[in-house]
Amino acid sequence: MDYEVIIGLEVHAELLTDSKIFCCCTTEFGGAPNTHCCPVCLGLPGVLPVTNEKVIELGVKAALALNCEISPYSKFDRKNYFYPDLPKAYQISQYDLPLARNGYLEIEVDGKTKKIGITRVHLEEDAGKLVHSETGSYSLVDYNRTGVPLIEIVTEPDLRSPAEAKIFLEKLKSILQYAEVSDCKMQEGSLRCDANVSIRPMGSKEFGTKTELKNMNSFKAVQKGLEYEVKRQKKLLERGKKIIQETRRWDENSNKTYTMRSKEEAHDYRYFPEPDLPPIVLEKGYIEEIRKTLPEMPYDRKKRYIEEYGLPEYDAGVITSSKALADFFEECVKEYVDAKTVSNWVMGELLGTLNAMDKEIDEIPLTPKHLADMLKLMDKGTISGKIAKKVFKEMMETGRTPDEIVEEKGLKQIADEGELSKIVDKVIADNPKSVEDYRAGKKKAIGYLVGQVMKETRGKANPQLVNKLLREKLES
Amino acid sequence: MKLCELTAHELKDMLRKGETSSREITESVLDRIQEVEEKVKAYVTIDREGALKQADEIDEKLKQGEQLPPLAGIPIALKDNMCTKGLKTTCSSKILENFVPPYDATVVAKLKENGAVIIGKTNMDEFAMGSSTENSAFFNTANPWDLTTVPGGSSGGSAAAVAADEAVMALGSDTGGSIRQPAALCGVVGLKPTYGFVSRYGLIAFASSLDQIGPITRDVTDCALLMNVICGHDPRDSTSADVKVPDFTRFLRNDVKGLRIGIPKEYFPEGINPEVEKAVINAGKLLEELGAEIIEISLPHTDYALADYYIIAPAEASSNLARYDGIQYGYRSQDYDDLIDLYKKTRSEGFGPEVKRRIMLGTYALSSGYYDAYYLKALKVRTLVKQDFDRAFEKVDCIISPTSPTPAFKMGEKVDDPLAMYLSDVFTLPVNMAGIAGISIPCGFSKEGLPIGLQVIGKPFDEGTIIQVAYTFEQNTDFHKRKPEL
Structure with missing residues (x-):
C-alpha cells in the first residue's frame, strides 16, 4: 500500500541577545562551567525574573519574518518538571497565549513553491547542561546556558517527506539568520529540532498515530531520523501492528530510533500563569516599528x-x-x-x-x-x-x-621585458628541437616553450608578454 | 524603663539628642534576648556580632555629626524568609537549614542603607505556611502574654520578639494573614501593604501573587517610619508597582472626622469569639464618637475566600517549592539509589507535614484534567472577592473587622486539625486575595489577658488612610501601652 507521510516540526532557536532572558548574565557560548550565572538564573530562593525587552523585540521580529500574527496580549507560564539542569524545577515558557500565531514559510520543492504553516512562535528560557562522568556514577551541572532566550517555532503538519523537512529547516535557518534574530548554529545548540511524524494510507483523511522524534543534531540527522521512522511505521502497519504514540530518540551511531517514553509516561507539566511576570502587551505601533527593522x-x-x-x-x-x-x-x-x-x-x-x-x-x-x-x-x-x-x-x-x-x-608577475627577454633567450637556447619545429611550421610548439618560461619563473611570468617575446624572437 | 522597651521613634529622638547610643540600645536588646529568649524562642539566628558592628558604625557616624535617616541605629528583627547576605536564611525548614544567601533581599538592602541594626532572623511556620509558628521545623515560639499559647503565624517569631522587647521592630511577610494575625495575638501593630508596594525580591516565595512584606511594630508611628523605608518600586521585581511613595508620617493625625468606615456583616459569623466581637464593636463605637461615620456593608463572597485561597496559594507554592530538590543547595538525603530516589527522599525528609500537604494540594489543583475545575475557577472566584472590596470602597474609605476570630490559642490545640488552623486566617486572607492593604492594632484583651486585634482594611495604595485611623484609635486608647510580664 502507498502511504502519505505527515510531518510537523518543533524548532528551538536561541535569540541573539547579549544578556539572558530574565537576568543580566551573558549569553556567550562556552565559558568555564557555571561562570555565566547569577542568583536569578541559578534559581536561588527568593529571586525574581525580569523580562529582557530585547527578547520580546527579537521574538516579534522572528515571528514577523515568519509571516505570523503578533498577539497584542500574551503571557508567560510555568512549565513544571524536575530535572537537575532546570534549577527552579520549572521553565518559564508560554502556553495558551503565545507571542505569535498563524504564520507560514514558503519553500521550493521540485521547482514548485509550497506554503508550510507556522502554528505558533513562543518565548521561553533555555535549561542548563548535564555533564555525565565517564563511569556513570555522577553527573555535573553547568548552568551557563540556563536562561538563554529561545523561541519555539511549531509548524503545522504540512510537510510530506523527510526531504521536505530538511528543505524547510534550511529555509528557516536562512530566514532567522537574515532577520538577525538567531545565529542558528546547530553544533553550538543554538538551533534544535524535534519532529512529529505519522503515516496514513494515500487518500485517507484521518491522521495516523504519531511519534515524536528527539535528539537529532543536524539537518541531515533530521532527514535520516525521519526516513528511519517512516520505514519503521510502514513495516508495523504492513504487519498489521499498531503504532504506539510515544517519544523516540534518534541514535546517530546505530542510525535507529529508540523508545524514550510512552504516552503514559509523558510529563504532566501543570502549566499555570507565571505570577512573577506581568503579561506582554504589545501596541500596534511597536510591532510596526519592528516590522520596519526587518532586513x-x-x-x-x-x-x-x-x-x-x-x-x-x-x-x-x-x-x-x-x-x-x-x-x-x-x-x-x-x-x-x-x-x-x-x-x-x-x-x-x-x-x-x-x-x-x-x-x-x-x-x-x-x-x-x-x-x-x-x-x-x-x-x-x-x-x-x-x-x-x-x-x-x-x-x-x-x-x-x-x-x-x-x-x-615573491608571487609578483614578471612583466619586465628586459628581465623576461633574458629568460626567453635561455629557453630558446636550451630547446633547439622545439625552436626548429616552430620554425618548420609547427606553430603549436610555442606552447611547450611558453610552459618552459613559466617553469623557469615559477608561474610568475606574464603569459601575454611571454607569447609576444617568443614570437618575436623565433620569427626574427 | 529599659531602652529595649521603647519605640523606634522614642529611641530615634534620644539618639539625636545624644542621650543614648546605638550600641547601648543594641546591647539592651541583646541583654533582653539573653534574659527571655529561652522562654519565648523568637529567633532562629541571632547575629550578635553583626548587630554590634552595625551599631558602632552608626555611633561613629553620629559622632561625626552626620545626618542619618530616621531608623539609623534602631535594632530590627527579620523573619527568616528574607535573604540576608552571609547570614543563614532557613524559612524554618530543614531543607534550608544551612542555606546562606549570597545576596540581600531588596528590603534588607534598604534597611542597611538606612542604618537599621539587624539583630537576627525570627522563627516562622515552615515556608510561611501556618498560623501558629508550630510548623517551624526547629522549635515552637511562645506567645509572650501566655507562654502556653501560640504567638500566631506565620510571622510568630517577629511578633513575639517585638512584644517581648527582644527587638524594637520587625519585618514579617503576609500571604494570608501572616503579619496581621500574629500581631493581633501578640498585641502589637502589623501592616500588610498593598500587593506590589514592597519589593518581594529576596523574599523566599510561598505564593507569589499573594506574598507581601510588612512592618511589625510597637505602635503606629513606628509602623509609618518603617513603611517609609521599605516601600517603593524595585526594578528587580516585575510585580512591584511604580507608584509614588508618600511620607507615611503625614498620616499620623489624631482625626477621623467625616471618614466613612465600613463594618462587613460577614466578618461576624455565628460562633465568633464573643470577646473578640465585643472588642471590635466597641472599637467601631469609639471611632464613631471620634467623628467617623460607621456604615454596615456586605462582602458577599467572603464565604468562598478561604476555599479559594487554599487552591491558589498551594498551587503557586507547589511550583515555588519545587526548586528544593537537593541538587544545587540545601538539604540532600544521604542515601539514594538514583535521581528520582534522590528527589523523593530529599523532599520527604526535608519538608514538614504542612508543607507537604500544601504541595500535594497545589500539585493536584494544577494537574491536567483538574486545572479548569480548580485553579481556573479559583482565579474567577478571586476576581469576585476583589470586586466585593471594589464595590465596598465606593461607599466607604476603609473597613474594620476582627483580625483573628479568636485570641491566642493553646499550643498543640490545632496542630492536628489543619482546617481549624486554616480558619484562623478567615478575616485576613480576603485582603491578600484582593491585593489590598490591612493593618492590625491592639483593641482589647480577653478575660485571660490575651490581646485582641482590630483589622483596618484600606484601598490599594491608600495605606495613609488606615494608618490615620489606626493612629487615631491608638491615641485614644491604652491597649498598645500594656506589656506582657515575662
Whole structure:
C-alpha cells in the first residue's frame, strides 16, 4: 500500500541577545562551567525574573519574518518538571497565549513553491547542561546556558517527506539568520529540532498515530531520523501492528530510533500563569516599528541581485541562500564592480573550499575587501589567474592581505621585458628541437616553450608578454 | 524603663539628642534576648556580632555629626524568609537549614542603607505556611502574654520578639494573614501593604501573587517610619508597582472626622469569639464618637475566600517549592539509589507535614484534567472577592473587622486539625486575595489577658488612610501601652 507521510516540526532557536532572558548574565557560548550565572538564573530562593525587552523585540521580529500574527496580549507560564539542569524545577515558557500565531514559510520543492504553516512562535528560557562522568556514577551541572532566550517555532503538519523537512529547516535557518534574530548554529545548540511524524494510507483523511522524534543534531540527522521512522511505521502497519504514540530518540551511531517514553509516561507539566511576570502587551505601533527593522529577506535579495548586478538566476539563488555569504558578496562588489567575476570566485573557489573545510563564511578570516583587492591585482597584471588561486587559498587560511602574500612569497608577475627577454633567450637556447619545429611550421610548439618560461619563473611570468617575446624572437 | 522597651521613634529622638547610643540600645536588646529568649524562642539566628558592628558604625557616624535617616541605629528583627547576605536564611525548614544567601533581599538592602541594626532572623511556620509558628521545623515560639499559647503565624517569631522587647521592630511577610494575625495575638501593630508596594525580591516565595512584606511594630508611628523605608518600586521585581511613595508620617493625625468606615456583616459569623466581637464593636463605637461615620456593608463572597485561597496559594507554592530538590543547595538525603530516589527522599525528609500537604494540594489543583475545575475557577472566584472590596470602597474609605476570630490559642490545640488552623486566617486572607492593604492594632484583651486585634482594611495604595485611623484609635486608647510580664 502507498502511504502519505505527515510531518510537523518543533524548532528551538536561541535569540541573539547579549544578556539572558530574565537576568543580566551573558549569553556567550562556552565559558568555564557555571561562570555565566547569577542568583536569578541559578534559581536561588527568593529571586525574581525580569523580562529582557530585547527578547520580546527579537521574538516579534522572528515571528514577523515568519509571516505570523503578533498577539497584542500574551503571557508567560510555568512549565513544571524536575530535572537537575532546570534549577527552579520549572521553565518559564508560554502556553495558551503565545507571542505569535498563524504564520507560514514558503519553500521550493521540485521547482514548485509550497506554503508550510507556522502554528505558533513562543518565548521561553533555555535549561542548563548535564555533564555525565565517564563511569556513570555522577553527573555535573553547568548552568551557563540556563536562561538563554529561545523561541519555539511549531509548524503545522504540512510537510510530506523527510526531504521536505530538511528543505524547510534550511529555509528557516536562512530566514532567522537574515532577520538577525538567531545565529542558528546547530553544533553550538543554538538551533534544535524535534519532529512529529505519522503515516496514513494515500487518500485517507484521518491522521495516523504519531511519534515524536528527539535528539537529532543536524539537518541531515533530521532527514535520516525521519526516513528511519517512516520505514519503521510502514513495516508495523504492513504487519498489521499498531503504532504506539510515544517519544523516540534518534541514535546517530546505530542510525535507529529508540523508545524514550510512552504516552503514559509523558510529563504532566501543570502549566499555570507565571505570577512573577506581568503579561506582554504589545501596541500596534511597536510591532510596526519592528516590522520596519526587518532586513531584506532572501527572496527579495535574489531578485535584486538579478536586476541590480545582472547575475544569472542560478548565481543569485546560490549566493542569497546564506545571509552571511550574500553580505560578503555585496561588500566585495562595493570594492570591485564586476559582479559576475566576484560571483564566480564566491561560488567557485570560496564555496568549494568552505565545503571542503566544512566551515561557514563567518568562521574564516577572509574579508570581502581582500577578495576585491586580489581581483584588482589580477586586473593590473600583478598576478596571474593561476597565482591568484594560490593567493586566495592563503587569504582564506590566514586572513592576510593579498599584497602581503604576493610580496612575501615573491608571487609578483614578471612583466619586465628586459628581465623576461633574458629568460626567453635561455629557453630558446636550451630547446633547439622545439625552436626548429616552430620554425618548420609547427606553430603549436610555442606552447611547450611558453610552459618552459613559466617553469623557469615559477608561474610568475606574464603569459601575454611571454607569447609576444617568443614570437618575436623565433620569427626574427 | 529599659531602652529595649521603647519605640523606634522614642529611641530615634534620644539618639539625636545624644542621650543614648546605638550600641547601648543594641546591647539592651541583646541583654533582653539573653534574659527571655529561652522562654519565648523568637529567633532562629541571632547575629550578635553583626548587630554590634552595625551599631558602632552608626555611633561613629553620629559622632561625626552626620545626618542619618530616621531608623539609623534602631535594632530590627527579620523573619527568616528574607535573604540576608552571609547570614543563614532557613524559612524554618530543614531543607534550608544551612542555606546562606549570597545576596540581600531588596528590603534588607534598604534597611542597611538606612542604618537599621539587624539583630537576627525570627522563627516562622515552615515556608510561611501556618498560623501558629508550630510548623517551624526547629522549635515552637511562645506567645509572650501566655507562654502556653501560640504567638500566631506565620510571622510568630517577629511578633513575639517585638512584644517581648527582644527587638524594637520587625519585618514579617503576609500571604494570608501572616503579619496581621500574629500581631493581633501578640498585641502589637502589623501592616500588610498593598500587593506590589514592597519589593518581594529576596523574599523566599510561598505564593507569589499573594506574598507581601510588612512592618511589625510597637505602635503606629513606628509602623509609618518603617513603611517609609521599605516601600517603593524595585526594578528587580516585575510585580512591584511604580507608584509614588508618600511620607507615611503625614498620616499620623489624631482625626477621623467625616471618614466613612465600613463594618462587613460577614466578618461576624455565628460562633465568633464573643470577646473578640465585643472588642471590635466597641472599637467601631469609639471611632464613631471620634467623628467617623460607621456604615454596615456586605462582602458577599467572603464565604468562598478561604476555599479559594487554599487552591491558589498551594498551587503557586507547589511550583515555588519545587526548586528544593537537593541538587544545587540545601538539604540532600544521604542515601539514594538514583535521581528520582534522590528527589523523593530529599523532599520527604526535608519538608514538614504542612508543607507537604500544601504541595500535594497545589500539585493536584494544577494537574491536567483538574486545572479548569480548580485553579481556573479559583482565579474567577478571586476576581469576585476583589470586586466585593471594589464595590465596598465606593461607599466607604476603609473597613474594620476582627483580625483573628479568636485570641491566642493553646499550643498543640490545632496542630492536628489543619482546617481549624486554616480558619484562623478567615478575616485576613480576603485582603491578600484582593491585593489590598490591612493593618492590625491592639483593641482589647480577653478575660485571660490575651490581646485582641482590630483589622483596618484600606484601598490599594491608600495605606495613609488606615494608618490615620489606626493612629487615631491608638491615641485614644491604652491597649498598645500594656506589656506582657515575662
